[in-house]
Amino acid sequence: MRTITLIIVHCSAVWPNQTSSAKQIDEWHKDRGFKCIGYHYVIRRDGTIELGRPEWQVGAHCVNHNAHSIGICYEGGLDIRGQPADTRTAEQRQTMRRLLEELHERYPRAMIVGHHDLYPPKRCPCFDATHEYKDLQPN
Numbered sequence: 582m583r584t585i586t587l588i589i590v591h592c593s594a595v596w597p598n599q600t601s602s603a604k605q606i607d608e609w610h611k612d613r614g615f616k617c618i619g620y621h622y623v624i625r626r627d628g629t630i631e632l633g634r635p636e637w638q639v640g641a642h643c644v645n646h647n648a649h650s651i652g653i654c655y656e657g658g659l660d661i662r663g664q665p666a667d668t669r670t671a672e673q674r675q676t677m678r679r680l681l682e683e684l685h686e687r688y689p690r691a692m693i694v695g696h697h698d699l700y701p702p703k704r705c706p707c708f709d710a711t712h713e714y715k716d717l718q719p720n
Contacts, residue, residue: 585688587650590710591696592658601656603631615641620652628672665704685717
């Protein structure tokens with residue numbers, strides 16, 4: 582069993598009129614040489630959770646941090662001009678909160694961070710996940 586110390590939040594970096602289902606992301610990641618989708622969960626704009634890799638499997642979503650993390654990606658992250666922005670819908674916010682609460686129950690020592698916290702050149706997930714979910718951080 583893996584020891585999970587991080588829950589890393591990502592965005593799929595798509596425009597408002599683009600989609601990014603787990604199936605699509607799986608194809609994009611395979612095109613980049615991954616064996617399959619790198620994330621464990623994808624949260625669609627309507628709040629639906631789609632499964633990526635199983636939690637027991639090491640992800641491929643944050644270099645140097647995959648072995649001990651769970652990756653969550655929300656559909657969106659670019660505004661209508663193509664600029665990084667927090668584009669989460671109300672449904673995505675509710676689902677993300679619920680999913681993070683569930684993961685916090687299973688992995689109470691795991692810190693919740695955004696991808697940019699571990700790799701500053703990335704703007705992903707386009708909001709401060711550490712601050713937004715400070716109530717779910719380990720004591």
